[in-house]
Amino acid sequence: MSLRHAVLGLLTVQPSTGYELTQRFDKSLANAWHASHSQIYPELAKLQDEGMVEVVGEGARRSRTWAVTDAGRDELRRFMTEAEPVRSQRNETAVRWFLVDLLEPADKRKALERELAFCEAELERLTAIAAAIDASEGPKRFRGTVDLGLRMTGVMRDWLQEQLSRA
Amino acid sequence: MSLRHAVLGLLTVQPSTGYELTQRFDKSLANAWHASHSQIYPELAKLQDEGMVEVVGEGARRSRTWAVTDAGRDELRRFMTEAEPVRSQRNETAVRWFLVDLLEPADKRKALERELAFCEAELERLTAIAAAIDASEGPKRFRGTVDLGLRMTGVMRDWLQEQLSRA
DNA sequence: GCCATCATGTAATTAGTTACATGATTAG
DNA sequence: CTAATCATGTAACTAATTACATGATGGC
Numbered sequence: 001m002s003l004r005h006a007v008l009g010l011l012t013v014q015p016s017t018g019y020e021l022t023q024r025f026d027k028s029l030a031n032a033w034h035a036s037h038s039q040i041y042p043e044l045a046k047l048q049d050e051g052m053v054e055v056v057g058e059g060a061r062r063s064r065t066w067a068v069t070d071a072g073r074d075e076l077r078r079f080m081t082e083a084e085p086v087r088s089q090r091n092e093t094a095v096r097w098f099l100v101d102l103l104e105p106a107d108k109r110k111a112l113e114r115e116l117a118f119c120e121a122e123l124e125r126l127t128a129i130a131a132a133i134d135a136s137e138g139p140k141r142f143r144g145t146v147d148l149g150l151r152m153t154g155v156m157r158d159w160l161q162e163q164l165s166r167a
Numbered sequence: 168m169s170l171r172h173a174v175l176g177l178l179t180v181q182p183s184t185g186y187e188l189t190q191r192f193d194k195s196l197a198n199a200w201h202a203s204h205s206q207i208y209p210e211l212a213k214l215q216d217e218g219m220v221e222v223v224g225e226g227a228r229r230s231r232t233w234a235v236t237d238a239g240r241d242e243l244r245r246f247m248t249e250a251e252p253v254r255s256q257r258n259e260t261a262v263r264w265f266l267v268d269l270l271e272p273a274d275k276r277k278a279l280e281r282e283l284a285f286c287e288a289e290l291e292r293l294t295a296i297a298a299a300i301d302a303s304e305g306p307k308r309f310r311g312t313v314d315l316g317l318r319m320t321g322v323m324r325d326w327l328q329e330q331l332s333r334a
Numbered sequence: 335g336c337c338a339t340c341a342t343g344t345a346a347t348t349a350g351t352t353a354c355a356t357g358a359t360t361a362g
Numbered sequence: 363c364t365a366a367t368c369a370t371g372t373a374a375c376t377a378a379t380t381a382c383a384t385g386a387t388g389g390c
Contacts, residue, residue, distance in 0.1 A: 001377075002259045009266040019341050032261030039378060041343060061341050061386045080266060081274050087285070090257040090350095092169045094199035097315070099176040099247060101308050107248050118254070141268050148264070148326045155322055159315045168349075186369050206350060208371060228358045228369050257378095 002086070006033045007043055008052065008068055008076040013141070015056055015067035018044055027129075028142070031149060047072065093118075105167055112164045119157040126150045169253070173200045174210055175219065175235055175243040180308070182223055182234035185211055194296075195309070198316060214239065260285075272334055279331045286324040293317045 010016065010024050021044075022037045035043075044066055047053040052072035057065035068076070093115070100111050126149045133143045177183065177191050188211075189204045202210075211233055214220040219239030224232035235243070260282070267278050293316045300310045 002257075002262050003377080005266070006262050009262070009269060012269055017341075018343095029262065029265060031256055032258050032265055034255035034257065034378095036379070037342075038344080038380080041341095059341095060388095063341055063386095076266070077270070077274065080263065080270055080278055085263060085281075085285075086259045088201035089198055089260075090169075090201065091199050092253045093256075095169050095173050095176070095196065096247065096252060098196060098199055098309070098312050099172070099243070101311065102176060102179055103244070103247055107244065111247055114252075118252075142265070144268065144326075144330060145265050148323070151322045151326065152319055155318045156315070159311075159318065163311060170349080184369075185371095201350095203351070204370075205352080205372080208369095226369095227360095230358095230369055 002033060003035055003039065003043055004047060004052075005076060005079045006035065007040065007047065008072050008079075011053060011066055011068045012073065012076060015065050017059070017063045017065050019063065021066075100163075109164065109167050112160055112167060116157065116160045116164065119153055119160060122153045123150065123157065126153060169200060170202055170206065170210055171214060171219075172243060172246045173202070174207065174214065175239050175246075178220060178233055178235045179240065179243060182232050184226070184230045184232050186230065188233075267330075276331065276334045279327055279334060283324065283327045283331065286320055286327060289320050290317065290324065293320060 006025070006029060007021065010021060010028065013028075014024075016024065018037060018041050021040050022035070025033065025035045025040075044053060048055075048066075050071070052069055052075055053066045054069050055064045056067040059065065096111070097115065100108055100115075103111060126146055130143065130146045130150065133140050133146065173192070173196060174188065177188060177195065181191075183191065185204060185208050188207050189202070192200065192202045192207075211220060215222075215233075217238070219236055219242055220233045221236050222231045223234040226232065263278070264282065267275055267282075270278060293313055297310065297313045297317065300307050300313065
């Protein structure tokens with residue numbers, strides 16, 4: 001189960017409230033993992049029971065800021081270095097791209113155009129994130145990951161354009 | 168829900184038994200969707216109830232070959248052309264690559280090397296599939312999808328090598 | 335005062351995994 | 363004849379989504 005490790009990882013980068021975590025899942029981990037608040041709050045409670053996270057601050061609207069404990073850091077390290085990676089994916093976009101070959105030309109073109117628009121938007125989104133990191137002070141962590149996303153999305157865009165020009 | 172559309176798609180390409188479908192999920196859709204037999208058999212039954220698949224042959228070991236009906240083809244087309252794509256992913260490997268920046272150098276190098284080995288293996292797997300398609304007669308469907316996989320995995324390998332050389 | 339958004343939670347349902355179970359066929 | 367693999371199914375459990383529910387705060 002990877003939800004808890006994603007939570008531990010995000011909280012290691014930066015202590016957050018449950019609400020902020022839900023947003024960070026869709027920003028930082030948009031291409032990796034999705035979790036909604038109804039999953040995150042119970043998971044934080046479970047992690048707290050197990051001593052892996054703790055409340056380090058309370059703010060307005062009875063919000064609580066969570067941080068990783070030493071036990072949590074140990075568990076995250078164990079996951080990253082010792083646990084056997086689970087490689088299976090669940091990616092509806094990839095299913096669609098696989099199945100696009102089954103469509104007749106007109107439908108295929110329309111589908112490819114929609115996907116192309118998605119890639120362009122994603123490139124823009126990642127470019128903005130990269131610029132923000134570059135403009136910031138400090139260690140520029142995750143700049144590499146953003147760069148990987150940019151390269152992958154670039155490959156996808158090129159591929160879609162080729163498919164379109166042939167369709 | 169994408170399982171049923173993956174099933175309809177795979178059966179559109181080639182009628183199969185449930186057993187064959189489980190294998191095709193891990194071969195053709197390895198980088199898109201995973202489903203185990205305990206999910207596939209009930210889904211075939213449900214699709215049959217809804218008139219979207221039918222038994223077109225029976226073989227040894229009481230195996231049954233399933234094919235898509237017109238209603239199934241309609242549903243697949245509707246999914247591909249009209250349904251709003253769900254973009255969220257669930258990809259533990261991507262989570263790991265994101266979190267690798269949190270590790271100290273020695274752990275990081277070890278983690279990157281493991282991922283690099285995975286990419287090399289994946290490149291080999293895809294190269295073999297591409298060669299098989301190229302050697303075959305007929306329309307060479309999905310050759311493009313395999314090529315996309317090769318390009319993406321190539322980008323990943325290069326990125327991992329760069330990260331390693333800097334770690 | 336009221337609307338948007340921040341913020342947290344639970345309940346009901348659906349999807350997916352792991353474990354259990356069984357029988358048929360083929361290769362050695 | 364027996365072990366491996368083919369082939370199908372169900373049961374128990376865990377994970378995830380969708381829907382329901384409530385209250386706080388800040389901007390207008």
